[in-house]
Amino acid sequence: MYCKHCGTRNREDALYCVNDGEALTLQNEHVLHHENSRYCSHCSHENQANALYCVDCGQTMSKLKETREVEPNRVSMQNKADNSNSEGIITILSNLNSLKQLAIWNVISLAGLLLLSFIISSSINGVLKDIMRGELGSLVDGMKLMSFTDVFMISHMTGVDYHASAAIFEGVLSTTSGLYLLLLIPAVVFITTGFLMNRNQAHKPMIEKLKWNLSFSLVYGLVTGIISLFAGVSVEINDPTGFIGTITVGSEYPFIESMFNAAIISFIFTSIGTIFTLDRELRSSNERYGLSISKAILHSMIGLAVMMAAGYFILSSHDELTTEETASDVLVGSQMGGYLWNIAQFQALTFELTADGESVNASYSLIGGPEASEDEEEFAELFEEINWIWILVLIPAALHVWAGNLLRKATQGNILNELAVYAVAFGIINAVIVSISKLAIDTNFEGAFSASFGFSTLGTLVISSILAFGVSYLGVMVTNRQETQQSSRAA
Numbered sequence: 227m228y229c230k231h232c233g234t235r236n237r238e239d240a241l242y243c244v245n246d247g248e249a250l251t252l253q254n255e256h257v258l259h260h261e262n263s264r265y266c267s268h269c270s271h272e273n274q275a276n277a278l279y280c281v282d283c284g285q286t287m288s289k290l291k292e293t294r295e296v297e298p299n300r301v302s303m304q305n306k307a308d309n310s311n312s313e314g315i316i317t318i319l320s321n322l323n324s325l326k327q328l329a330i331w332n333v334i335s336l337a338g339l340l341l342l343s344f345i346i347s348s349s350i351n352g353v354l355k356d357i358m359r360g361e362l363g364s365l366v367d368g369m370k371l372m373s374f375t376d377v378f379m380i381s382h383m384t385g386v387d388y389h390a391s392a393a394i395f396e397g398v399l400s401t402t403s404g405l406y407l408l409l410l411i412p413a414v415v416f417i418t419t420g421f422l423m424n425r426n427q428a429h430k431p432m433i434e435k436l437k438w439n440l441s442f443s444l445v446y447g448l449v450t451g452i453i454s455l456f457a458g459v460s461v462e463i464n465d466p467t468g469f470i471g472t473i474t475v476g477s478e479y480p481f482i483e484s485m486f487n488a489a490i491i492s493f494i495f496t497s498i499g500t501i502f503t504l505d506r507e508l509r510s511s512n513e514r515y516g517l518s519i520s521k522a523i524l525h526s527m528i529g530l531a532v533m534m535a536a537g538y539f540i541l542s543s544h545d546e547l548t549t550e551e552t553a554s555d556v557l558v559g560s561q562m563g564g565y566l567w568n569i570a571q572f573q574a575l576t577f578e579l580t581a582d583g584e585s586v587n588a589s590y591s592l593i594g595g596p597e598a599s600e601d602e603e604e605f606a607e608l609f610e611e612i613n614w615i616w617i618l619v620l621i622p623a624a625l626h627v628w629a630g631n632l633l634r635k636a637t638q639g640n641i642l643n644e645l646a647v648y649a650v651a652f653g654i655i656n657a658v659i660v661s662i663s664k665l666a667i668d669t670n671f672e673g674a675f676s677a678s679f680g681f682s683t684l685g686t687l688v689i690s691s692i693l694a695f696g697v698s699y700l701g702v703m704v705t706n707r708q709e710t711q712q713s714s715r716a717a
Contacts, residue, residue: 313434318441328445331423335446335492338415343381344374346411375457379479381408382450382487383662386458387478402483403665403680406534406564407557413495413527420499428505432516435503439496447489454484487662494655497523512636515647521632522651522694525625530567530659532621537563565681568660570618571690573681581675592616623697630701645698653691660686 229236229243229250236243240250265272271282279286318324350372380386385402423442424435460476501520512518538559541547549555565575574591588598588605592615598605633644664680 313437315437315441315444318438319444324441325445328442331419331442332446332449335415335419336449338418339378339381339412340374342411342415343377347372347374347377350377373458375453376477377408377411379450379454379457379484380404381411382484382491383409384454384479384484384487385666387480389474389476389478391474398670400668401666403663405557405561406530406663407560409491412491416492416495417499420496421502422499423496424500424503428503429508431508431511431513432500432504432520433514434516435500436497436516436519439500440493442496443489443493446492447485450488451481451485454479454481490658490662494523494527498527510636512633512638512644515644517636518633518644518648519651521629522648523655525629526652526655526659529622529625530564533567533570533618534560534563536618536621537561537566564663566615566618567622568656568681568686569615571622571656571686571693572619573660573686573689575679575681577677577679579675579677592619622693626694626697627701627704629694630698631705633698634702634706641702642699645695645702648698649691649695652694653687653689656690657683657687 229246229248234243234246236250242249264275264277266280266283266285268285269280269283271280273280273282313321318328376386381404383404385400385404388399388401390397390399419442420439424430424438427435457479458477460474462472462474497520501524509517538556541559541562542552542555549558569575569590569592572592574589574594576589577587579586586598586600588596590596590609596602596606596609629648630645633648634641637644660681661683664678664683666676666678666680668674668676
């Protein structure tokens with residue numbers, strides 16, 4: 227078969243030209259087919275199969291039939307091909323060519339992340355030295371208080387183990403979690419990576435792209451885990467009095483936590499970047515729940531980002547809360563916004579402190595209000611002026627209604643299952659973020675103490691999932707009713 231546009235020879239069963247992609251069967255092309263029949267249409271006598279004329283009456287046994295060939299739908303054919311070539315995670319990771327591509331994109335992503343980390347660490351070192359120089363003087367000169375690998379690891383919400391030792395002292399302080407604001411570093415890099423990595427696969431279903439992103443993230447998580455073994459800094463400070471000798475302070479990062487956090491964060495943000503690579507048809511098709519999962523990821527991160535901005539606005543607009551320094555307000559406000567995102571979903575923020583054998587507990591939720599094991603009245607006074615916090619519930623509610631409307635338009639026939647997948651995926655993403663952002667501190671110093679500040683991972687999973695399903699289903703009902711009413715009026 228030859229292409230009518232460029233003349234290239236193609237296989238007989240080819241639908242499109244291998245040279246220029248033109249359809250080999252043109253739309254509305256009229257074709258004449260020669261048909262034979264064993265029975266005469268004039269006298270109904272049975273003849274031989276290949277007879278040209280009836281042996282009984284002499285009428286012709288052949289007839290010409292005109293048909294119209296229609297050009298096959300390029301997108302639907304591509305989707306069928308993609309579905310037939312669906313690959314699992316293990317298949318992708320065991321394919322040498324796939325691993326090469328994943329390695330290339332990992333190198334590109336790491337280069338961007340390390341460059342940003344270096345720039346930020348240089349700025350932080352300068353600020354910290356200026357602060358400490360007033361008390362330590364020239365001792366801070368030449369010291370590297372925070373390396374670019376520290377910024378790299380902390381931006382993945384990875385905990386740090388600090389070690390301090392001297393002639394008469396040795397101790398460890400372990401922390402978990404990081405700063406929400408530093409998530410902007412991997413967000414910028416991985417959203418860009420997700421877009422570039424999938425931009426040439428516009429017709430590929432979202433679920434297949436998510437599998438590719440997950441494969442990328444597993445490789446990236448392993449690489450980050452290896453980097454964690456060499457990350458951190460070790461600083462030696464000489465005691466000018468000579469009484470305690472040299473003081474050594476260093477930091478280390480746990481391998482498993484580093485690997486897990488990196489895989490989760492890279493998957494979330496590459497998936498967001500991938501959404502922008504879908505063509506219009508696939509954006510309105512929830513094939514194999516790909517749209518349900520991607521919308522859950524996108525909306526959870528949109529909600530977190532909006533709350534971080536709201537946290538900064540709340541902090542900077544209250545004289546009793548603001549630090550009067552923009553950088554500090556941004557840092558603290560964004561962290562506060564991260565906690566408000568979960569509070570707005572009716573989850574309880576808890577604080578636990580154990581020191582010298584005694585424990586102090588406190589919690590706050592929209593339903594239960596402030597509670598504390600000690601000085602509960604004073605603790606409750608802190609929340610008296612923020613009764614307006616209930617209005618923040620509208621943010622996750624609006625996101626779920628939006629998701630419900632989108633899934634209603636893109637449904638493949640079973641909207642309840644599609645909403646359930648969206649709700650569970652949303653709950654899992656929230657629970658994972660809560661898990662990696664929970665602040666915990668443990669020490670073995672004299673007068674050791676431990677503290678934790680955050681939300682219940684299991685509670686977040688359950689409550690977020692239930693709310694996401696209920697409100698998104700409500701969104702389906704409301705938007706469907708409005709659309710029906712508008713159609714009735716138009717008619």
